[in-house]
Structure formats: C-alpha cells, structure tokens
Amino acid sequence: MKKKSFTLIEVLVFTTIISIFFIAAMSVAVFFLKNIKTQQYKIIATHLVEETIEWLKYEKESDWNIIASKDINNGSGTIYCLNDLSWDQEGVCNQNFGSPSIFKRELIIRNLNNPVTKIELTITVSWNDVGGINKVISKQILSIIE
Numbered sequence: 001m002k003k004k005s006f007t008l009i010e011v012l013v014f015t016t017i018i019s020i021f022f023i024a025a026m027s028v029a030v031f032f033l034k035n036i037k038t039q040q041y042k043i044i045a046t047h048l049v050e051e052t053i054e055w056l057k058y059e060k061e062s063d064w065n066i067i068a069s070k071d072i073n074n075g076s077g078t079i080y081c082l083n084d085l086s087w088d089q090e091g092v093c094n095q096n097f098g099s100p101s102i103f104k105r106e107l108i109i110r111n112l113n114n115p116v117t118k119i120e121l122t123i124t125v126s127w128n129d130v131g132g133i134n135k136v137i138s139k140q141i142l143s144i145i146e
Contacts, residue, residue: 044103045136046125048103048105049138052105053123053140056107067109067142072090075110077108077120077122078090078109079091079092080106083097084097093105093106102129106123109121117143118143122138124136
C-alpha cells in the first residue's frame with residue numbers, strides 16, 4: 001500500500017504563497033498604522049491652530065493698538081514664533097514644542113490698510129513626519145470692529 005504525501009516542490013510552492021500573503025498583509029497594516037499616526041498629529045495641529053486664533057482674538061480685544069503694532073514691516077508681514085503664545089520670539093521657529101515635541105507654530109501678521117483697521121493673520125502649525133513636513137494653515141482677518 002502506497003502512502004500519499006506532498007512532494008518537496010508542493011511544500012515549497014505552498015510556503016511561498018503563504019509568505020507572499022503575510023508580507024502583503026503586513027504592508028497594508030503598516031500603511032494604515034502610519035496613516036492613523038498622521039491623522040492624530042493633524043488633529044493635534046488643528047487644535048493648536050484654534051488655540052492660537054482664540055489667543056489672538058483675546059489680544060485684539062485687550063488692546064487693538066498692540067496687536068496692530070506687531071507688523072513691524074508696515075504691511076509686508078512679520079513672522080512670529082508662537083510656540084509659547086507670546087510675542088517674545090520674532091522670526092521663524094527654531095525649536096519644537098508640544099506633546100510629542102514635534103510641532104512648530106508660526107504666525108505671519110500683516111496690516112492691510114493705513115490707518116490699521118484690518119489685520120491678516122496666517123497661522124501655520126507644522127511637524128516633521130516620516131513622509132516629510134506636514135502643515136495645518138489657517139488664514140484669518142481681524143477687524144477693529146467686529
């Protein structure tokens with residue numbers, strides 16, 4: 001009586017097919033995990049942009065003349081690093097902040113007319129990720145009377 005068994009080639013073909021399946025499944029899983037992390041960072045960055053908008057509205061309500069004087073380039077725009085939500089750092093951000101510490105928050109403030117009754121704000125929160133630099137950008141117009 002002859003026993004039925006698999007040949008070496010059949011075993012190798014089966015092993016190859018299973019390996020290809022698992023490699024494809026792992027590639028899809030890694031893609032989805034990376035995408036989830038990117039979306040998580042985007043949500044945090046959006047929150048930081050909204051926090052900045054609220055802070056700027058408070059600054060406007062406190063004293064319009066102070067916020068209007070922040071565009072020291074007279075209408076061409078001035079960049080501020082607002083990592084700690086203060087006017088102390090003029091220029092681009094050189095260090096990260098947040099949790100995780102990967103974010104940079106910058107503001108370009110530009111007076112739209114003279115005398116200043118409107119101010120254009122461009123808020124950018126950026127972070128470096130595996131795929132490169134990602135950004136959330138918001139443009140706002142503040143008016144002296146709203």
